[in-house]
Amino acid sequence: DALRKTHDFYEKHGGKTIVLARFVPIVRSFAPLVAGAAKMNPLRFELYSGGGAIVWVGGIVLAGYLFGNIPFIKNNLSLILVVGILAALVPFSCALLIQLWRKYVLKQR
Template sequence: MDTLLHLLGMVLHIDQHLHDFIAAYGAWVYVLLFVIVFAETGLVVAPFLPGDSLLFVGGALAATGAMDGWMLGGLLFIAAVTGNTLNYMIGGYIGPKVFEHNWRFLDQNALRITHEFYERHGGKTVVLARFIPVVRTFAPFVAGVSGMSMRRFQIYNMLGALAWVALLVGAGYLFGNLPVVKQYLNVIVLIGISAAVVPLALGGLWRLLVKRRSVSQNR
């Protein structure tokens, strides 16, 4: 049991233990990273898995020679594209009824926020959401629910995956091994997440206040 819990902890915090995993399992690290990124982007029940920080740390390790940067980037791109495609297909299969039932395995708040984001930005949501934790997991699902065509979805899907992987792995490769970045990596990741999520939260709060004011005036 202790061993299982240890392995589970390593998977959930693989961005912090990646170097140790490489030392212990070698090339299997590529398989593990592929599975994690595929699951985070492909399964609406797995938004808790590391994404941004994982790509950044992977790029930093590639800069030291511990991993092959081109192989890492290529595999993560394929994982991101295929994961999103599966998520999109699941959303298309379930359809709009997902908004009519309180599905226990879905984060209803995240689903609502992502749907509102999709309503404002349309197909671009699939690209923009790549850089927003949690929303990244729900965006392809909502695109499928909303009936976006497969061709249109794949264009946005590939563009978003390419930008996400290239920017974060590239940033890790260039800056991940700077002493100040290594020391404050968790803080940097939290700042990045906040910069993406806080505007969405404020926008939702503003719309709620406007809606309540409108209801009050109509009484």
């Protein structure tokens, strides 16, 4: 039943799903797997996947060009990258701290 619903969803929204999945990190990993399980037409999948990849790469290159020409970013790129990496690690660090808190602190009560 769930597979039939997924197939119906991919019949109706599969193209949009595959293109938009390029822009969402975790979804990007699972959308092709689900498309295969839902028996999405392989040619249709490849067209939308390739189109999404072209839009994704073009957007990233354009963003790099536009932001790379801003003097503040150009002069502080290393600092911006370090701050970005640290910001990306915050959710994982918080999750780890919560897990450790639950395991060691709350268990002792």
